[in-house]
Every structure is written in C-alpha cells, then in structure tokens.
Amino acid sequence: MDFKKKLANRFRCSLTVISPSLNAKVLHRVKTGRWLNFDKPVTLADKLVTLKIRSYNKDPQVKICADKYQVRSYVEEKGLGSILNELIVAYDSVDDIDWDSLPQQFAMKWNFGCGHNIICSDKSKLDIHEAAAKLKKWEKTYRDNYLSYAELQYKGVPKKIIVEKFLKPSSGDLPPDYKLYCFNGEPLAVLYIEERNKKNHPAGFFDLDWNYLGSPKKENRGNIEAVYRGFEKMPEKPRSLDVMADAARKLSEGFPFVRCDFYDVDGRCVFGEMTFTPAGGHDVSETDINGRSMADYLQI
DSSP states (O other): OOHHHHHHHHHHHHHHHHOHHHHHHHHHHHHHSSOOOTTSOOSHHHHHHHHHHHTGGGOHHHHHHHSTTTHHHHHHHTTOGGGSOOEEEEESSGGGOOGGGSOSSEEEEESSSSSOEEEESOGGGOOHHHHHHHHHHHHTTHHHHHHTTTOGGGTTOOOOEEEEOOOOOTTSSOOOEEEEEEETTEEEEEEEEOOTTSTTOBEEEEOTTOOEEEOOEEEETTEEEEOSBOOSSOOOOOTTHHHHHHHHHHHHTTOSEEEEEEEEETTEEEEEEEESSGGGGTSOOBOOBTTBOHHHHOOO
C-alpha cells in the first residue's frame, strides 16, 4: 500500500472512530459525488450504506453470518450442511498452525476481511515462512478492516484461521464464483466471475434462468462505469444453479439484502460466504433486472 493509500485509510478509520455515519457520508461523497441522505436513499449503494449504518452494524445475526467461521453453524441450522466445504481445522493464531499435519492441498483464510486467502495446490511448493508472514500481516489489519469502511458488523468477530478442503473441478481450473444477490429473502440475480486469480477477469450478471442481464457497473462520481471486462464466450449455466437458488432463499430469509456466494464443483453446490455490504456498500457492482434498477427491489 503506497503512502497516499495508507494516509486515506488512516483518515477513514479515524472518521469511523469519531462517527461511523460521518465516515459513510464523506466516503459516499468521494465515491459518488453526492451527499447521502439516510432518510431518503435512492440508489442501491445509498440503501446498502444506510443499512450498514442503521441496521446491520447492530444486528447480532448479521454479525454471525458475516463471520466466515460462525456462518457455518448458521448454514447447518438452515438444514444446508451438505453444501458446506469440508472444514479441515481451525486455529486461533498463526503460531498454532501445524503445517506438517495439513494435507497436500488446502485453502486457508482468516474469517474476517476480504482477500485474506492462501490457496495451496501443492504443499511441497509452499513457502511456509512466507505464508505465515502473510497471515500475520493480514491479522494486523483486523481493526482497519471494519473501521476503514465503517463495516461494524465485523467488529468483535473472534479471529479464526480456517483451513478447508481444496476445491478442484475435473477441468483442473479454480472454480468460478457465483454471487447471488438476494433482496428481502429472494435471489434475483447472479454475478458470475471467472479467473479471479488473474487481473482484469471477466464477469457478468445473469438471472436465475441464466439469461444474460449485462455487465456489472457501479457509480463513480456521477458516472456509471463498467467494473469488469466482458466474456469472450458466454459461460454455461451451472448444473447446481437451482440448488444455489434454493439455498440462497433459506440463507437470506429475514435480511433486506445479502449476497450469498457459492461455487459449482462438477455439478455440486458448495457454499462460500455471505456478504452484506459488498465493496463497503459504496462500490457495489449492479445491473438492471427486467428494466428496473436493483435499488427498486431493495425495500428498507
């Protein structure tokens, strides 16, 4: 992170300490060019930030589901234990990790934040010291992760390092992401993202019948701009899409908005995580559904 980014991050964190709503208003102004009126939110980003500040930050169920470790119990309570990825082990600290006991392939991540993942396809080639250093570096960002964008649903989450089964489809590639946007308990759109391990990866929105809805877009200082590149070839409908949709309905019940993430591994649905404020709520990717803005579907 360069000096300017570090300075901006420190400023945002300080704003949250003073007032989470002040952070949200200032950041929203920077991102969209508009001052946010919490009493009259209009766009999807407006509504997600309003939910973040006025509801999700104090909802104990949101806190549980936002925790990548505790959410597993929630998924099981919903009768969906069969879609959970196999949990190999969970640790409280980096120093507790028994690297020798881990299998040759695994996925390791902190239960907070975004992008804190170590995907190991061959342990014999893994630099354990480097991996441990990364985990410790990410651990130091724990407080900044929720302060920077005032995502207080992550505050107080007991830190855990989760080690799960390595997901590898028969194609040999990493499985693409299927992110189901759920509005008031109903999944309405799927954000499909492939090649996440590469820069400038392709993505697009589809409905639940796998009709293409459009390229993901976001508001940037009054302008609507594309977020990802398009597809060279349209992806095929995943075999487990109906299972994903049914699971998303059960998991999103009672929440105005949540994004439920899944993988399809050779036709099997595998749960990923639940995200209540994608990109902090300010930079959320969106598209129209049946000619209507996603904001029209979010009732708060």
